[in-house]
Amino acid sequence: MEEIRKRFIQGFFILIAFIYVGRLFYLQVIDDTYKLDAENNAIRKLIQVPFRGLVYDRHKKLIVSNTVVYDLYVTPKKARVADTLRFCNMFGITRAEFDSLTHLARVYSPVRQSLMLRQLSRQDYARVQDAMVDYPGFDFQVSALRTYDSKAMANALGYVGEISPERLAKQEETGDDYYRQGDYVGVTGLERKYEEQLRGERGEKYMMVNSRGVEKGLFKNGALDKEPIAGKNLITSIDINLQAYADSLMQHKVGSVVAIEPSTGEVLAMVSAPTYDPSLLSGRTYSKYFQTLNLNPLHPLLNRPPSAYYRPGSTFKIIQALVALQMGVITAGTGFGHGGSPINCSHNHPVASDVQKAIQYSCNPYFYQTYKRIIYNNNEKNVFKKSAFGLAKWDEMVAKFGIGQSLEIDLPNEKKGKLPDVPYYDKMYKGELRWKFSNIASNSIGEGEIIVNPLKMANVAAIIANRGWYYRPHLVKGVGKVGDIDEKYKEKLSVGIDYRHFETVIGGMVAAVNNGTVSSDGRMADIQMCGKTGTSQNRHGENHSIFIAFAPRVNPKIAIAVFVENAGSGGAHAAPIASLCIEKYIKGHSDRKAIETKWMNKGYPINIIRTTPKTDNAKNAASKKDSVVKKVDEELFLTTPQSLPLIGAEKPNTFKIPMKPKR
């Protein structure tokens, strides 16, 4: 009896012990959730933001650097502010702001640090530092601020700002968790494109905290901690002197300058006008200026070179000539008169008896005829089929120049532009074989449905400078060290046109500059510039002035495209600016001081793009063609925010194709 009871008691003890061991095994070995809970409880990961990479120009001149700034943190429970007024004066905040900031901090946690004021300058910091002894509970932490050593490159560089909720949401979709709310991130431009290289590697510090969130030292003595690694520096291909020079030439104007080194595809300058002082969007002034800039009807935040839409105008004639020569539908010596063309020239010029003269004088009928030959260069009998067949062939060749294609430049928001193809016209004319050459003839002179941007046309200039090939344009020579760039920028691309045809065309471009459509301000005595003017029609006022060029003729150093919105003809306005840039780049300075001053100070009446509904015009648009034109035209300014409060006079939409004859 007693023996059984003894056994029973022993058995009970052993049973309980086994139940507990089983339970412990489950809690400690099988169930993982407690480990996570424990970490959430007691370990706080502190992120240490590394210094963002610097940005240099091609000659290692600093464009963007970091300045040390100081963030003020408050620990409410420790904070003692004897003299609130003095404190407020010291930091330039109002009593109400002070109360709301400290209240927010207290609500967040009485014992943990809260960010109170961001980005105090070194001077401010020095000023208040001594006084801070009287204010326990306030601490400074070092932080960095983007600083612009040159203000000339705001648009291409882009800016850094707090990450947007959209981008955070997008990150969540991809399952990444790098950024958190309040993190700084490249928002536009190179800052965005090279975000991952510039941002460096964040450091992590694991702190142990107690149940009230007070820090209690390094977790595992810092065994898991990671030191922050500063971001890699960007060595851009920009020549900051040229960039600043081009920028100053573009003041009072709206438009773009893009310069490329033909032999490498490296972008030497990329100006978007109007621009802004990039330091306005850095740090504490961001919120103050961003809205102003964003709502400005001239879109200073838009980086026009890769993102704006224009018709190429007559600059496109070069491509037409090259394609026609390559196809063999014309030869270097082919001539056309003005007769038989619905598109005319506005000016009298000697008969375009060969291709060179046609380019020199930018003869519209010549290219009408040329384009007709290109399109009809096949054996189809039906004129509609013939047109469709011809257009497809033409598209194929033009696309190689990058028209309607992405050039894959290392900038965000590059727009492809448009190269109309057969489906496009089928859709426009609501069915196959419902259009023929006469419907698409305005393409011949770069009007119609072709849409480009300044970057593309600079690249076309580079292709001609190289006589038939190019590297994809890019702004970065290297990340960290020169040459460390994406492989796609090292790939030589051919446009499939024979070398000799380029020499023919270049002859015409030289003549255009020296004795053609280019005005005298655009001529240089000592540098042989080869260029082509363009006058892009639009419904927002005066024509856009376009000029593409390269120089010197032999062994070209620079290819350039200049777009000046609503300035007038290409030869008179864009060409002088281009010539000055080329001169500056090749010689380091301009000998034509008077011309330089003239063009720096030159301004044009600013035309604000209206986006209000055009009710009357819409009703009057009787013909199919008109409505089509309007549609394309609207696409030209897709970049205009619809909600903009606009100022300025409305210009009625009057132009039609065929358009005013032009140079």
Add this chain to the structure above:
Amino acid sequence: MARQETISKNLDWISVLLFIVSVMVGWANIYAAIYNPENPLWIGDAGFFDTNAGKQLIWIGTTVLLIIAILVIDYRFYETTAFFIYGFFIFMLLAVFVVGAEIKGSHSWIRVGGFQIQPAEFAKMATALALAKYVSTPMVNLSRFKDQFNVALIILIPPILILLSKETGVALVFASLMILLYREGLPGVYPASFLSIIILFVLSLIYPSWQIFIGLAVLSGLVIWILPRYQRKTRNILMILGVAFAMGLFATGVDWAINNVLQEHQRNRIKVLIDPDFDRKKTGYNVRQAKIAIGSGGLIGKGYLQGTQTKFDFVPEQSTDFIFCTVGEEEGFAGSLLVVGLFLSLLLRVIYLAERQKSRFARVYGYGVVSILFFHFMVNIGMTIGLMPVIGIPLPFFSYGGSSLWSFSILLFIFLKIDAHRSQVLSRW
């Protein structure tokens, strides 16, 4: 000198070793629980003896003195004075109402100099002695109602006094003496009904009353059905039905009792046991944090002094009632297994020792030691791993606290002292 030699030869060194290991491991964990990585203190550092680890070191030192005293005192002293000791601590329990200091809401401490002594802790040992004395009296038979009544009186007086001073946890410990009585011949129906009441109590918390009723009906039907034919008398069937009915009444009463008798925090502690997510911020917080601490330890733990939950105040009462969390977090499953193993070994060892006693007093007292240690072990570790409600009683030899260390050491070493003289008992008879 001769006596000293006998002691060292006859003392059960296995138990002593288990005791020493327990106290040392316990102290190491108290040190870990109060360890502050930003300001680590070691013996000799200023302020060290203000920490629980420092104070516990003093308690351990005094405990050694106490043990020596116990071993020196004649072994017959305890048997002879058992009732006197019992009476003394009853007096002390009464005294706290007059001279007691209030600490953490309970009115059960007596201040002596800078330290506080809790008589309730020692009352366990005194009761075990008195019980052993009474049960070992010739002619006492635990199957007789009169003796059962007397025994109940001895056991119940201290916890009632302790309950009055609001130390529920310590009072509950006295229930463990049921184990002792069971071993000494108390009819099995007592522990059986005690256990079934507890089971029924828990079930009635989990399931609604009507489900309990159905369960009881089915169960009683089942019992009647398996009853041998010759046992199926009306009287037996009525008895079974009566028991079932009583249980049903009890189950109904539990709800009432829970809502009317228990205090709210006690009620919540039981509810947390059933639903771990109950009241996560307050009552549930402790249990949850304890489980997080232990659960995050993994197989081999985070390493000594590397625990994060048990320092930094996530786990409440880290060095006293929840000391096991430190073991679980820093030493992992391996360490937990060691501690459970230590206790099980000690318990089984003391049972073995008790069973080899020639004197009934010694054996009964041995079982008293086992009962009390086991209850503390079961409830204390059980509450940290969510198997027992949170009852604030210490883990013997591990938890910080002078009264508890003293009382458990005295409890154990009185037995070891008596055990060392077991042969003399025989020679005397």
